[in-house]
Amino acid sequence: MIKLERKPKPDILTQNEHGWSCQLKTAVSAYGYYSKIPKDDKAKLLVHYRHPDIKAPLFESSNEKCAFCESKPAESGNIEVEHFIPKSKYPDFAFDWDNFLPACRKCNRSKDDHDTLKHPIVNPYEIDPSKVFHYQDIRIAPNDNEHKDIGNLTIDVCSLNSVRLMKPRADILISLHSFSAAIEDAVKDFNESDTEQKRRNRKRKISESLESIELLTSPSAKYSGFCKAYLEHCAPYHAAKSIVNNDA
Ligand SMILES: [Zn+2]
Known part of the structure; x- marks a missing residue:
């Protein structure tokens, strides 16, 4: 994991995030819970965050690598738009540019809906991972400093020693x-x-x-x-x- 710099928010998101977010929140209210929204409806409501104009600057910011494990798509499947704060628990963050991370399918699946608001893990756009981690041979390990707990949890949640x-x-x-x-x-x-x-x-x-x-x-x-x-x-x-x- 390396420090990443976020690019400016794409215009398409600036123009549409409010509308897309309102549509999603309306559906959550109508069905009671995010998880109760029918699959097809949910897919239609969420498709927007995978727009090419959003993916391009996001993936470019990580050099087309996974923000967590630094693999390239050839090793770990496609790079996907991952929601750092899980959209299933916090739909308000479903179209928030600062909440998007490029992640490989394997890290994305491993992280799943882990609640980063309650139990934070390292977001490489915000924390310099070199201050958090070191390597022992081929294993990544948390530094013995103030970042030790967040480092340990990140390794566990993203399976960084798989x-x-x-x-x-x-x-x-x-x-x-x-x-x-x-x-x-x-x-x-x-x-x-x-x-x-x-x-x-x-x-x-x-x-x-x-x-x-x-x-x-x-x-x-x-x-x-x-x-x-x-x-x-x-x-x-x-x-x-x-x-x-x-x-x-
Ligand atoms: Zn990964």
């Missing part, structure tokens, strides 16, 4: 470990360079390796939060960075 997420983390971890070993050797070679030519060549190779590994931490890369957290604690990576950043 096998479907630990498997890709394990694959990435193998690549990161290989990078770490290779860059450690490259740093050693650089430090043992006995000519200026060798120093320059080895520095260039280190720079290329860093550029390639840092692609994994780009916000558009899947599971970028996991990769970033690894590199932050990778001593050979920091040694290589200081060589590249030192122009001497």
Whole structure:
């Protein structure tokens, strides 16, 4: 999970949110409860929040990834418009731009109608997840700070340590470990360079390796939060960075 920035509210929502919301509330009143609205009627009332003009800026804000698990649709099914505050319990939030999150089908199903007003979880548009979570090997864990409870609950509610997420983390971890070993050797070679030519060549190779590994931490890369957290604690990576950043 990484921090996301919300884009401006789409015009179609500004123009229609009140009307769509009133129609839904009228149906809730007519049937007594949200859950009692007949399926077909409910589908017609809710279809609006999946409008392409709403989906496009929402999905763009997360680089087409799930806001919770950072998977891409190829791994986890379609990205859907998720209601952070569940619309089934709080229909007032059914067409609220600030309540929409792009979520994969698996996180969406896992979160289901969890009541985030009564039992808050991390909303990555509002809280920087790097302050809440760290990784222990391939498991995500809450930091031992004021965010510990919300972190624990988020992991539980969104199933962030399920096998479907630990498997890709394990694959990435193998690549990161290989990078770490290779860059450690490259740093050693650089430090043992006995000519200026060798120093320059080895520095260039280190720079290329860093550029390639840092692609994994780009916000558009899947599971970028996991990769970033690894590199932050990778001593050979920091040694290589200081060589590249030192122009001497
Ligand atoms: Zn997900």
